[in-house]
Amino acid sequence: MRLTTKGRYAVTAMLDLALHEGRGPISLADISSRQQISLSYLEQLFAKLRRNGLVKSVRGPGGGYQLSRNKAEIFVVQVIDAVNESVDATGCNSKGDCHEGEACLTHHLWCDLSDQIHNFLSGISLEDLVARKDVQAASQRLDKAHFKSIEFERIEATG
């Protein structure tokens, strides 16, 4: 099992979509500037999220991504799975053939740990995250910074 920036970026980006829902599609450029994630890397991640049916895309100007279903029905564990970061802590994908076709000494321990992590992350939806005080506070900070940078660009362009 592993949890690196890949999975964290994916969850962060999905949460960004959930927070800005209802205002039409959100472009990756917006997410990139708000969450400080490389645009090209986001493209890679969203290809997987789309293939896994978690988001839908709209092309062309004003386009972007939207959640494919209600934010109460999208769980953190699904987002992490979608970008290939398995939550499985065993070395045999829970098959139990880790030691010459049979379970190794510690197989069940890793199964228990996997269950633990899976249960935790599958109990948290994007809606739950949106409702959290710490998320709302962080979101406000990020939106403010994002707005400033857009203003700056506008002024630069206008002269």
Place this chain on the structure above:
Amino acid sequence: MRLTTKGRYAVTAMLDLALHEGRGPISLADISSRQQISLSYLEQLFAKLRRNGLVKSVRGPGGGYQLSRNKAEIFVVQVIDAVNESVDATGCNSKGDCHEGEACLTHHLWCDLSDQIHNFLSGISLEDLVARKDVQAASQRLDKAHFKSIEFERIEATG
């Protein structure tokens, strides 16, 4: 955070020590043949386990490794930590400076997950593992196979 064969090997090897306690030091060659872990790789792992005070070594013929304290006082989380596999799921080592010096959108989520995993793994001692039915069953299988391979070697050598 990551949990790969490194951490799994370390816990498996420590559990092997716990299971064969009381019969003097256990050599890495024994653990290697029982648990099917490369001897050279075990040497690397035990260097770290020793530096972290989890095992003590005895050199020379009949030497090997022993647990440095009672198996009820050694917890899975300590073994994993010792071989540098952190159980921390955040990207900032729980410092909260993940986004321009402040907490990122998902910081608290990863903190909660870290706590979850840490609490689980710090609640399981080597003694707990030794007492498990599934561990005892697997251990018997491994010891039997190990004994066979030793017998085979003896017969080969004797002619």
Place this chain on the structure above:
DNA sequence: CAAATAATTGACTAAAATAGTCGGCTAATA
């Protein structure tokens, strides 16, 4: 229609970590 926007695709890359190997050395013991 043209130009701009934004997703889509695929190939490539640097850096780090994993999962080892190999050889030589040191300490203890039978």
Place this chain on the structure above:
DNA sequence: TATTAGCCGACTATTTTAGTCAATTATTTG
């Protein structure tokens, strides 16, 4: 003194991470 077994450092192949870059396709707005 020969053997055993831990100790140490250097080396390596493979995989993954965390991207970059260029080209293409679809959509929409002026």
